Amino acid sequence: MNLAEPLLGWYSKEGRDLPWRQNITPYKVWLSEIIMQQTRVAQGLPYFEKFFRELPTIEAFAKADQDQILHLWQGLGYYSRGRNMHVAANQIMETYDGSFPTTFKELKTLKGVGDYTAAAIASIAFNQPKAVVDGNVYRVLSRLFNIDKPIDSSGGKKYFQELADELIDPESPGDYNQAIMDFGAMVCTPKNPLCEKCFLKEKCEAYHDGVVQERPVKSKKVKVSNRYFDYFEVYKGDLIAIQQRDQNDVWKGLYQLPLVEVKNRLEKGAANISQLIDTKGLEISEVYEKKHVLSHQRLHTTFYKVEIDDLKHLNGDYRWVKRNDLHQYAFPKLISNYLFD
DNA sequence: ATCCCGGGCG
DNA sequence: CGCCCGGGAT
Incomplete structure (x- = not known):
């Protein structure tokens, strides 16, 4: 040319x-x-x-x-x-x-x-x-x-x-x-x-x-950021709380368990659920930790479970679903692994 | 507030 | 290959 x-x-x-x-x-x-x-x-x-x-x-x-x-x-x-x-x-x-x-x-x-x-x-x-x-x-x-x-x-x-x-x-x-x-x-x-x-x-x-x-193309991977997610399996009897992700963020539109995201590892812990419910007298147990890697984010997740005695104790945009109906909802692999494996 | 951009050096 | 820096775009 x-x-x-x-x-x-x-x-x-x-x-x-x-x-x-x-x-x-x-x-x-x-x-x-x-x-x-x-x-x-x-x-x-x-x-x-x-x-x-x-x-x-x-x-x-x-x-x-x-x-x-x-x-x-x-x-x-x-x-x-x-x-x-x-x-x-x-x-x-x-x-x-x-x-x-x-x-x-x-x-x-x-x-x-x-x-x-x-x-x-x-x-x-x-x-x-x-x-x-x-x-x-x-x-x-x-x-x-x-x-x-x-x-x-x-x-x-x-x-x-x-x-x-x-x-x-x-x-x-x-x-x-x-x-x-x-x-x-x-x-x-x-x-x-x-x-x-x-x-x-x-x-x-x-x-x-x-x-x-x-154009132009760059090969250097986008800088991978770390995020810290605490997920809570909140249930009462046969019902379990799930929530649809609607923010402009990963997994938009998919469902997940009640989530508390924290700034760093130090803040991690079962106490974070107090942001969602009154934990007084509740028994919260850690199930496992899981690192989940996306192209641009490294998610450090911890799963907890807690049983509550009144659905009203969980405030926010959640829906209560029968465990047998969970499969009707789309979950990120991270969550479906937890729920179904 | 956060991301993106960019020549040269050690 | 990460760091040096500030400003503009988003």
């Missing part, structure tokens, strides 16, 4: 007018790229202005003391970026005689400069055809080519880097790189991308297949 032509056309009209894009120098590119890592333009822009005003040259940056740099950095987050820049500035003064290294390989020897930043400086400041691959590029390419390789796997990273290197415009690598990132930030956004007015929608395979929202 010839991506460069439409992208550069769009960029020349719609690209953002940013201070480090005027009178380009390697120092400005480096400063802006490091500041913009993990940072939105709106937030980083005043920091760039401030740094460039206070420390207008690589030499000034190298000679500043760390306290001054961190003070200027205050509020931007990821403070190792500032500390690393200080080291890198001194590397440049000492190893490269005060002038920026010009090759991707040399640039990567600078502290805090990885693949992305080295490619950005090499292409924007030195016109070398090295494709940047940042979050924008992953998103744009995974959608345009409907690629479902995970962007957080080593194989996926390599695949996207190679694809990006094929697509880059060797005539204007710097503008091309900035164009695709602006496009990702302004049109092909993570949430609510502007597909309907996108000039690439006819070429976009994910748009064509209706999977834009599912």
Whole structure:
């Protein structure tokens, strides 16, 4: 696909007018790229202005003391970026005689400069055809080519880097790189991308297949959270209390036993049923503990049973069911295992 | 209030 | 591969 032509056309009209894009120098590119890592333009822009005003040259940056740099950095987050820049500035003064290294390989020897930043400086400041691959590029390419390789796997990273290197415009690598990132930030956004007015929608395979929202793919499992559930088998004679789950949560619409969810393991215990009924004079026995794993949650459950002498003692949205009728209700495996096994 | 996002380092 | 951080979206 010839991506460069439409992208550069769009960029020349719609690209953002940013201070480090005027009178380009390697120092400005480096400063802006490091500041913009993990940072939105709106937030980083005043920091760039401030740094460039206070420390207008690589030499000034190298000679500043760390306290001054961190003070200027205050509020931007990821403070190792500032500390690393200080080291890198001194590397440049000492190893490269005060002038920026010009090759991707040399640039990567600078502290805090990885693949992305080295490619950005090499292409924007030195016109070398090295494709940047940042979050924008992953998103744009995974959608345009409907690629479902995970962007957080080593194989996926390599695949996207190679694809990006094929697509880059060797005539204007710097503008091309900035164009695709602006496009990702302004049109092909993570949430609510502007597909309907996108000039690439006819070429976009994910748009064509209706999977834009599912790109890019990440393989890292969603962080699994721990939850602590205490279930109570509350019964009177032949009747047992059940409850339908209606919250926007796991097992919505299914039935379960009266439940008390607690924040952590320490709160676990039979006493939790006092939130549901008056436990005075009742005998509550623990039946067993069970860990139940879902894709995104680890449920630490404990089952208790308690017999009550008056149905009214259990307040809330419960229904009393004959034990023989329990099979008419849909229960999560966790609960049916308890009830029927 | 909670989730999501993101380059580079150790 | 987990951590570093703050802001924006939800």
